[in-house]
Amino acid sequence: MVGFDSSEISSEAQYKLAVGSVTPRPIALVTTLGPQGPNAAPFSFFNVISSDPVMLMFSAGDKSSGAKDTVRNIQANAEFVVHIVSDAIKEAMNICAVDYPSEVNEIERAGFTALPSVRVKPPRIAEAPVAMECRLVQITTIGRKPYHVVIGEVVYFHFHEGIVNDQFHVDVGAINPIGRLAGKSGYTRITDRFDMPRIPLK
Numbered sequence: 001m002v003g004f005d006s007s008e009i010s011s012e013a014q015y016k017l018a019v020g021s022v023t024p025r026p027i028a029l030v031t032t033l034g035p036q037g038p039n040a041a042p043f044s045f046f047n048v049i050s051s052d053p054v055m056l057m058f059s060a061g062d063k064s065s066g067a068k069d070t071v072r073n074i075q076a077n078a079e080f081v082v083h084i085v086s087d088a089i090k091e092a093m094n095i096c097a098v099d100y101p102s103e104v105n106e107i108e109r110a111g112f113t114a115l116p117s118v119r120v121k122p123p124r125i126a127e128a129p130v131a132m133e134c135r136l137v138q139i140t141t142i143g144r145k146p147y148h149v150v151i152g153e154v155v156y157f158h159f160h161e162g163i164v165n166d167q168f169h170v171d172v173g174a175i176n177p178i179g180r181l182a183g184k185s186g187y188t189r190i191t192d193r194f195d196m197p198r199i200p201l202k
């Protein structure tokens with residue numbers, strides 16, 4: 001084994017060790033609404049964190065000029081939509097990650113189609129196989145380099161046809177999500193799946 005004491009290596013090194021190890025990470029493509037219009041950006045520090053009600057979290061680090069547009073928009077109006085990034089929309093997602101000025105509408109810039117949401121004001125993306133409309137529960141700011149951990153309650157789920165059956169089972173193959181690996185360009189698909197039933201307590 002090799003070991004590293006976090007207090008003896010740089011924060012950049014710790015970040016590389018963490019994002020290279022915590023893989024694959026799901027990717028949330030988050031739409032928000034700000035004073036200058038709609039915004040979209042991807043976040044792979046992302047997961048579902050509760051069941052009643054269902055809540056999601058994602059974590060956004062500051063840029064040198066301060067909080068990212070996504071965080072500032074949610075701080076202002078407490079609503080957002082989380083989309084699951086599929087293989088089919090990966091290139092458009094990547095366009096949304098460009099650090100455009102606030103007035104740029106990444107939904108349009110990426111060639112996505114904006115649709116009205118049902119329960120929240122920010123628009124949703126038609127091309128995403130899953131969209132979850134969220135109301136803000138809390139934002140917790142952590143770390144010496146600030147990261148804003150955004151927690152939202154899902155108030156409406158949207159799925160493309162053919163993904164959910166009448167038992168609410170989701171066909172992940174029909175979503176065909178991608179995951180984030182290490183570095184600036186590493187991704188994976190779900191093309192090597194297997195089942196492993198849970199062991200009952202005897």
Ligand SMILES: Cc1cc2nc3c(=O)[nH]c(=O)nc-3n(C[C@H](O)[C@H](O)[C@H](O)COP(=O)(O)O)c2cc1C
Nearest residue numbers: 041042043044045059060061068069070097098099
């Ligand atoms: C696949 C992917 C995952 C990303 N994950 C994160 C993340 O978890 N946290 C973060 O702060 N930035 C992340 N980024 C970078 C943001 O998407 C990027 O800073 C974006 O410009 C923020 O946009 P905004 O200022 O419009 O909110 C990620 C980028 C990509 C391509």
